[in-house]
Amino acid sequence: xxxxxxxxxxxxxxxxxxxxxxxxxxxxxxxxxxxxxxxxxxxxxxxxxxxxxxxxxxxxxxxxxxxxxxxxxxxxxxxxxxxxxxxxxxxxxxxxxxxxxxxxxxxxxxxxxxxxxxxxxxxxxxxxxxxxxxxxxxxxxxxxxxxxxxxxxxxxxxxxxxxxxxxxxxxxxxxxxxxxxxxxxxxxxxxxxxxxxxxxxxxxxxxxxxxxxxxxxxxxxxxxxxxxxxxxxxxxxxxxxxxxxxxxxxxxxxxxx
DNA sequence: ATGGCGGTGGGGCACCGA
Numbered sequence: 691x692x693x694x695x696x697x698x699x700x701x702x703x704x705x706x707x708x709x710x711x712x713x714x715x716x717x718x719x720x721x722x723x724x725x726x727x728x729x730x731x732x733x734x735x736x737x738x739x740x741x742x743x744x745x746x747x748x749x750x751x752x753x754x755x756x757x758x759x760x761x762x763x764x765x766x767x768x769x770x771x772x773x774x775x776x777x778x779x780x781x782x783x784x785x786x787x788x789x790x791x792x793x794x795x796x797x798x799x800x801x802x803x804x805x806x807x808x809x810x811x812x813x814x815x816x817x818x819x820x821x822x823x824x825x826x827x828x829x830x831x832x833x834x835x836x837x838x839x840x841x842x843x844x845x846x847x848x849x850x851x852x853x854x855x856x857x858x859x860x861x862x863x864x865x866x867x868x869x870x871x872x873x874x875x876x877x878x879x880x881x882x883x884x885x886x887x888x889x890x891x892x893x894x895x896x897x898x899x900x901x902x903x904x905x906x907x908x909x910x911x912x913x914x915x916x917x918x919x920x921x922x923x924x925x926x927x928x929x930x931x932x933x934x935x936x937x938x939x940x941x942x943x944x945x946x947x
Numbered sequence: 948a949t950g951g952c953g954g955t956g957g958g959g960c961a962c963c964g965a
Contacts (some may be wrong), residue, residue, distance in 0.1 A: 703953095724964090745949085751954085751962095752955085896951060
């Protein structure tokens with residue numbers, strides 16, 4: 691079973707790329723972020739045509755999340771029930787049944803803007819509530835995936851040397867990431883040996899991708915039960931070389947199930 | 948230091964992202 695996540699930075703612009711990538715990668719589940727599209731405009735038929743069910747929640751211009759799956763999705767949760775939020779940043783659903791049941795939580799975590807901003811306060815509160823939700827979900831679902839754009843680079847090795855920002859790498863944000871791991875979640879990428887300077891996002895400006903001036907901020911976190919079944923966790927850089935690429939590229943886990 | 952680039956809405960250019 692392959693599960694992936696991709697911040698597409700506008701699904702309208704990237705739909706063809708997503709379809710192509712699904713056909714090529716053959717993942718079973720794909721979480722999407724930054725649809726930047728109203729709910730009623732979601733291209734459900736385009737995904738159905740290539741064999742994917744979908745659940746989603748959109749909004750105009752900003753945010754918006756979806757889960758695509760080859761098998762039907764059940765028990766859909768839109769937004770964190772523990773956090774009143776107008777911004778559409780979280781969607782969860784069951785994939786599979788019985789022994790194969792996996793709970794998938796797809797997230798587009800707030801950016802935070804700068805450490806002294808109201809948006810940073812929102813980011814911290816949002817993560818506090820996410821931690822609480824994941825804690826609850828783990829009690830209900832031993833097989834849990836938390837994936838998406840976390841907007842946190844967990845360690846220095848997840849940050850290119852010239853990065854000059856403070857947000858995405860601050861101790862407060864990294865503490866939030868560690869807080870999720872403290873619940874028992876594992877950063878699947880670090881279960882395996884990886885190339886140095888592996889990133890999932892590159893700045894559009896200054897030839898960021900060409901210079902590999904990136905950050906690893908898109909993650910696949912697995913509960914213990916799934917970490918034990920994880921056989922690979924990779925970043926697929928290929929779509930970043932497309933014409934009009936998203937600034938993020940997909941991340942994928944393989945589970946022996 | 949600032950802005951670089953790209954998407955959106957709306958029909959300029961400001962806002963936002965990371």
